[in-house]
Amino acid sequence: MFEAEQERIGEQIRTYCQTQGLTLEAVQWNWIPFSGHWGISLPFFPIAAQESRQGQKINVGARAQELAEGAAAHLGLPAGFERVEAVRGYLNLYFDSGAYARRVLEHVRQEQERFGSGAARGEQVMVEFSQPNTHKAFHVGHLRSAILGDTLARILEFAGYAVIRANYPGDMGLHVIKWLWNYQKFHKGEKPQKDITQWMGQLYAEASRRLEENPDLEAEVRALYQAWDRREPEIVALWEETRQWSLEGFHQMYDLLDIRFDRYYFNSQAEQPGKVMVQDLIERGIAQDERPDGAVIVKLDELLGLKNEKYRVMVVLRSDGTALYATEDLALAKIKFEEYPQLARSLYVVDVRQSLHFQQVFKTLELAGYDWAERCQHIPYELVSLPGNVVMASREGTVVLLEDLIREATERALQVVSDKNPDLSAEQKLEVAKAVGIGAIKYPMLARENAKTVTFDWQAALDFNGQASPYIQYAHVRANSILRKLGGDLPELTEPQHELAPAEVELIELISRFPKEVQRAAAELRPLCLASLGYDLARSFSDFYNQCPVISAEPAVRAFRVHLVAAAKQAMANCLNILGIRAPEVM
RNA sequence: GCCCUUGUAGCUCAAUGGACAGAGCAGCGGCCUUCUAAGCCGUUGGUUGUGAGUUCGAAUCUCACCAGGGGCGCCA
Numbered sequence: 001m002f003e004a005e006q007e008r009i010g011e012q013i014r015t016y017c018q019t020q021g022l023t024l025e026a027v028q029w030n031w032i033p034f035s036g037h038w039g040i041s042l043p044f045f046p047i048a049a050q051e052s053r054q055g056q057k058i059n060v061g062a063r064a065q066e067l068a069e070g071a072a073a074h075l076g077l078p079a080g081f082e083r084v085e086a087v088r089g090y091l092n093l094y095f096d097s098g099a100y101a102r103r104v105l106e107h108v109r110q111e112q113e114r115f116g117s118g119a120a121r122g123e124q125v126m127v128e129f130s131q132p133n134t135h136k137a138f139h140v141g142h143l144r145s146a147i148l149g150d151t152l153a154r155i156l157e158f159a160g161y162a163v164i165r166a167n168y169p170g171d172m173g174l175h176v177i178k179w180l181w182n183y184q185k186f187h188k189g190e191k192p193q194k195d196i197t198q199w200m201g202q203l204y205a206e207a208s209r210r211l212e213e214n215p216d217l218e219a220e221v222r223a224l225y226q227a228w229d230r231r232e233p234e235i236v237a238l239w240e241e242t243r244q245w246s247l248e249g250f251h252q253m254y255d256l257l258d259i260r261f262d263r264y265y266f267n268s269q270a271e272q273p274g275k276v277m278v279q280d281l282i283e284r285g286i287a288q289d290e291r292p293d294g295a296v297i298v299k300l301d302e303l304l305g306l307k308n309e310k311y312r313v314m315v316v317l318r319s320d321g322t323a324l325y326a327t328e329d330l331a332l333a334k335i336k337f338e339e340y341p342q343l344a345r346s347l348y349v350v351d352v353r354q355s356l357h358f359q360q361v362f363k364t365l366e367l368a369g370y371d372w373a374e375r376c377q378h379i380p381y382e383l384v385s386l387p388g389n390v391v392m393a394s395r396e397g398t399v400v401l402l403e404d405l406i407r408e409a410t411e412r413a414l415q416v417v418s419d420k421n422p423d424l425s426a427e428q429k430l431e432v433a434k435a436v437g438i439g440a441i442k443y444p445m446l447a448r449e450n451a452k453t454v455t456f457d458w459q460a461a462l463d464f465n466g467q468a469s470p471y472i473q474y475a476h477v478r479a480n481s482i483l484r485k486l487g488g489d490l491p492e493l494t495e496p497q498h499e500l501a502p503a504e505v506e507l508i509e510l511i512s513r514f515p516k517e518v519q520r521a522a523a524e525l526r527p528l529c530l531a532s533l534g535y536d537l538a539r540s541f542s543d544f545y546n547q548c549p550v551i552s553a554e555p556a557v558r559a560f561r562v563h564l565v566a567a568a569k570q571a572m573a574n575c576l577n578i579l580g581i582r583a584p585e586v587m
Numbered sequence: 588g589c590c591c592u593u594g595u596a597g598c599u600c601a602a603u604g605g606a607c608a609g610a611g612c613a614g615c616g617g618c619c620u621u622c623u624a625a626g627c628c629g630u631u632g633g634u635u636g637u638g639a640g641u642u643c644g645a646a647u648c649u650c651a652c653c654a655g656g657g658g659c660g661c662c663a
Contacts (some may be wrong), residue, residue, distance in 0.1 A: 032606095033605095033607090043605055043606085043643095043644090045605075045643050045644065048643065052643070060643035060644085061643065063643090088606060089643090090605085090606065133663085173663075174663095175663090294660080294661080295660065295661040297661085299660095308589075309589055309659080312590090312659060312660080313660050314660075316661090320661090324661065324662085324663085325662080325663055326661095352591080352592070352657070352658090353657060353658060354658090354663085355590095355592090355657090355658075356590080356591080356658055356659065357658090382592085382656085382657090383657095385656095413625095416625065417625090419625095420623075420624090421623075436625085444599090448599095448600070448601095449593095449600090449601095451592065451593075452592090452600085453593085455599075460612085463612080464625055465612080465625065466611040466612060467601095467612085468611085468625095470625055471625070471626090473625085474623085474625050474626075475626090477623075478623065478626085479622095481622065481623060482622050483622095485622060486622090516603095520603075532601065532602090532610095535610080535611090539610085542626065542627075543627085546626080546627055546628085547627095551622050552621075552622075586623085587623085587625075
């Protein structure tokens with residue numbers, strides 16, 4: 001937020017270093033830890049070490065301190081700062097706290113819900129996520145891609161990118177045929193009730209069970225698959241109708257989760273174009289057709305002349321000529337860039353087990369000469385497992401259905417809100433329960449490194465205490481409560497006339513960090529940065545809330561603190577919003 | 588066999604290569620005539636899997652090893 005000053009001082013330090021016969025490459029400012037004041041810090045060890053490497057016999061620590069002291073003397077006291085010190089090899093510059101505080105709060109007041117957002121970059125990014133299979137249940141295991149992808153899209157958008165949110169449902173395959181077979185034979189004419197995906201999932205499980213109990217029936221399923229391949233109108237019509245049911249079911253789910261998409265691509269739509277691309281690869285000698293004895297493959301390591309196996313061999317078409325996922329992924333990538341030629345990046349939020357697959361697909365596209373291949377990137381994430389390291393799988397029956405989880409979480413939240421705040425209207429209570437319940441589900445999936453497994457257990461998921469989203473929401477509500485009680489417009493914002501309490505200092509510091517953390521989260525594609533900051537903000541606000549009275553404070557102090565409360569509330573709201581979690585006004 | 592990934596407090600997880608490795612949960616002890624106790628305060632808890640290396644400085648980078656998870660020609 002104060003880059004201009006930092007840069008100017010960085011220049012001065014560089015000049016100072018030159019007078020010492022040293023070159024300072026990049027000025028990397030750090031935060032000053034455990035200071036209780038704001039400021040920026042620069043270690044002089046790298047420069048001292050530079051001298052050491054040039055053969056001078058020096059004590060690096062002592063020399064760093066010497067240089068820091070020299071730099072401090074050279075700088076004097078720059079405008080906007082109230083103290084400069086050299087400590088243990090670090091140069092610390094402390095902002096003029098009154099001016100700094102006013103500036104942060106003023107900035108938030110002007111930006112409001114845009115606070116923390118980056119300037120538009122004019123760069124288009126597609127984020128593909130969720131990819132649910134139609135004709136199947138939607139369980140907690142599917143949740144991570146949906147939530148992670150949605151939040152990444154929000155982060156990128158807020159950071160200044162033009163984001164296209166894409167979904168890619170698996171709407172064809174053996175699982176769909178099985179479902180259709182079971183429906184035709186045992187459920188003809190039935191229509192889904194209110195929990196659509198649950199019903200679809202039940203029918204799928206039933207189909208699997210029937211086939212397992214009586215394997216002879218698989219001949220019927222195969223026959224049906226062939227009918228589909230011939231595109232028999234009756235089958236196609238049934239597929240289209242039932243697929244729509246699934247999509248409606250997904251839509252209900254996304255609605256509950258506040259997740260939306262701009263564009264849907266379908267598995268089935270990439271099948272034929274994929275086969276065309278494979279034919280092209282064969283003709284150009286990139287793919288090898290080993291049919292009828294083998295499949296169509298791309299020998300990636302061999303083509304690249306690699307000695308160690310890395311990309312291995314990718315099968316791009318089955319020996320019977322039918323398409324695989326790989327076939328379709330080749331086409332899908334191309335379809336995306338045909339539709340959006342300006343895409344700077346095409347991201348795939350897909351679980352980590354498919355890392356090799358995506359490396360193969362992207363490398364093959366690169367070999368085929370598509371210049372956009374290098375703009376494709378797989379964003380891997382680990383799965384959601386159950387305690388005891390049990391992976392959720394529909395077939396094993398080890399799943400927690402999403403409907404059940406959402407219902408349970410919101411019911412639990414409703415109970416708590418009714419208990420804590422009985423005066424709210426039934427409508428308000430329900431709204432709060434949804435915000436809290438959904439937030440409690442989302443937060444643990446975001447406050448974790450993408451590459452780390454999320455272990456789902458009911459107790460932790462429904463625990464609304466501690467480091468969880470209800471804590472942040474609650475802090476937001478408390479801030480709102482103060483503002484509501486004071487009512488009316490905010491007084492004029494001036495520099496604080498009182499000495500700021502440590503809790504005020506820390507809170508302002510955290511608020512000021514938000515814009516940078518947004519950029520970092522976008523650059524690293526890690527929602528965790530913001531999940532952590534949101535929690536830190538809430539904790540810091542709670543601290544302030546307990547130590548610094550607002551309403552009962554004397555007028556001058558109150559005038560300043562009201563603005564601090566408003567800024568903190570805005571920062572927490574923006575942070576929650578970017579995570580896809582609602583910030584209620586009461587709870 | 589090859590590749591990827593994880594290992595931090597009893598448990599779940601943090602920590603832009605930087606100054607004393609931090610939270611939550613669980614445990615124990617306190618705090619509601621004071622802006623919502625979904626909160627706050629106090630307290631207990633660590634040779635960052637092991638061993639080397641790079642660096643002025645390593646939980647973080649490199650290598651080896653140990654342990655868990657995942658992936659490796661027609662599953663998705």
